[in-house]
Amino acid sequence: MTKTRVADFRASRDQVDADHDEVTFTGRVVTDEATPRPVGDALVVVRCMRGCDNFLEVGRVHADAEGRFSLSGHLKSAGSYAAQYASSQPTRYNDGWSPLLKITAGAKAPAIVTLDPPSARVLGYGTKFAYTGRVRRQDGRPVAGVGVIVTECRNGDLCYTGTVRTDPDGRFRSNAVAVAPSVVDAALFSDLYSVARVPTIRYDVRYETRVTDMNVRLEQNSSGWVEADIRIQRKTTRWEPDAGLYNAVALYFRPKGGTTWTRQNGCGVSDDDGWIRRCVAPSPGDGDWQARVALTDSTRPSVSVPRALTMRYPTRFDMFDAAPEPVRKGGTVKLSGYLYWMKPDGRGSLGLPKALGKRKIAFYFQARGSKTWSRLGSGTTSRYGWFSSRFTARRDGTWRVAFAGDGRLLATSANDYVDVR
Numbered sequence: 001m002t003k004t005r006v007a008d009f010r011a012s013r014d015q016v017d018a019d020h021d022e023v024t025f026t027g028r029v030v031t032d033e034a035t036p037r038p039v040g041d042a043l044v045v046v047r048c049m050r051g052c053d054n055f056l057e058v059g060r061v062h063a064d065a066e067g068r069f070s071l072s073g074h075l076k077s078a079g080s081y082a083a084q085y086a087s088s089q090p091t092r093y094n095d096g097w098s099p100l101l102k103i104t105a106g107a108k109a110p111a112i113v114t115l116d117p118p119s120a121r122v123l124g125y126g127t128k129f130a131y132t133g134r135v136r137r138q139d140g141r142p143v144a145g146v147g148v149i150v151t152e153c154r155n156g157d158l159c160y161t162g163t164v165r166t167d168p169d170g171r172f173r174s175n176a177v178a179v180a181p182s183v184v185d186a187a188l189f190s191d192l193y194s195v196a197r198v199p200t201i202r203y204d205v206r207y208e209t210r211v212t213d214m215n216v217r218l219e220q221n222s223s224g225w226v227e228a229d230i231r232i233q234r235k236t237t238r239w240e241p242d243a244g245l246y247n248a249v250a251l252y253f254r255p256k257g258g259t260t261w262t263r264q265n266g267c268g269v270s271d272d273d274g275w276i277r278r279c280v281a282p283s284p285g286d287g288d289w290q291a292r293v294a295l296t297d298s299t300r301p302s303v304s305v306p307r308a309l310t311m312r313y314p315t316r317f318d319m320f321d322a323a324p325e326p327v328r329k330g331g332t333v334k335l336s337g338y339l340y341w342m343k344p345d346g347r348g349s350l351g352l353p354k355a356l357g358k359r360k361i362a363f364y365f366q367a368r369g370s371k372t373w374s375r376l377g378s379g380t381t382s383r384y385g386w387f388s389s390r391f392t393a394r395r396d397g398t399w400r401v402a403f404a405g406d407g408r409l410l411a412t413s414a415n416d417y418v419d420v421r
Contacts, residue, residue, distance in 0.1 A: 004096030018109030038067030142170025147189035224344020241274030
């Protein structure tokens with residue numbers, strides 16, 4: 001096969017600007033021999049090779065019988081251009097190239113780039129749409145055939161870039177799929193125009209959600225409150241933990257036998273596994289609990305399976321005393337104090353003490369060094385929660401009063417050590 005080259009490659013101007021961008025390229029396709037021969041009817045492609053849209057074609061033309069060609073085109077950028085002979089006779093001629101021809105840019109013309117917002121500020125995950133916009137001169141004339149760089153930055157950090165070209169009316173279009181909240185801008189890829197402001201749009205993405213786990217229980221440090229652990233997932237190409245979900249999940253309550261759900265409290269931020277730990281809420285009483293994901297800029301609504309919970313309230317002994325201390329051996333020890341239950345105050349504290357009267361209590365003793373508690377007897381609190389009982393002291397040890405709890409009240413106990421001499 002014979003090598004070829006493009007000789008005498010020239011341009012009608014070596015500088016272009018927005019108003020003078022038409023350039024005529026000329027040259028001749030010949031064999032690369034000591035005595036060059038013309039390659040007639042050769043297909044020649046002129047394209048930009050450096051400093052612009054790489055390999056962007058200006059156009060194609062067939063050379064005449066003497067290998068000569070002339071091609072005119074409108075350049076949208078300065079850069080280094082070359083002509084390529086694309087051989088249609090690969091068994092006879094190799095492809096050939098011209099030397100690079102540098103064309104510079106003159107004064108830049110002011111242009112305006114607009115970027116249209118999507119049809120909605122919040123798009124559903126997987127929504128197919130397009131970034132659209134227009135490039136015009138300041139006097140309103142469209143800028144055709146110019147490159148526009150569209151940059152999409154997802155979640156504020158991961159960025160993707162694509163280049164599209166404007167049509168004869170200066171409009172451009174770049175197809176997209178909504179997969180994450182994004183900030184998008186559009187900039188000209190041309191040194192023939194200057195743009196004072198790069199347009200920017202923003203949109204959020206809303207995901208389908210589901211509550212996969214929800215367990216609710218009594219809150220141990222307060223009265224009349226519950227706490228729940230809730231796990232949220234969102235759907236992308238698959239179901240995955242919805243990490244960092246904030247202010248979108250709340251606990252709802254429905255009284256036992258009722259039909260109306262009421263919002264009791266909002267929940268915090270989900271962790272990397274999608275769990276919201278220890279979401280607390282005041283409880284109006286017995287009934288069902290449900291976790292709900294609200295409609296937000298990032299979530300579609302979803303609800304958990306209802307969980308039934310019977311309320312029980314903390315109790316405590318106050319001012320429990322085993323006296324006297326110390327006591328002589330064979331003497332009498334008096335066990336006394338008050339039994340209260342913690343009435344909910346609706347503020348998330350332990351609650352307000354309220355006398356727990358007419359309740360059975362039991363008394364125990366554990367000798368020093370022993371691990372066994374011995375039951376001594378039982379008693380009943382007065383209407384004001386007061387109790388008092390007497391026992392004989394024989395050894396050093398710990399005295400205990402205990403309340404076993406019932407269907408509404410939790411068990412509690414209190415201890416006091418007495419030295420016997």
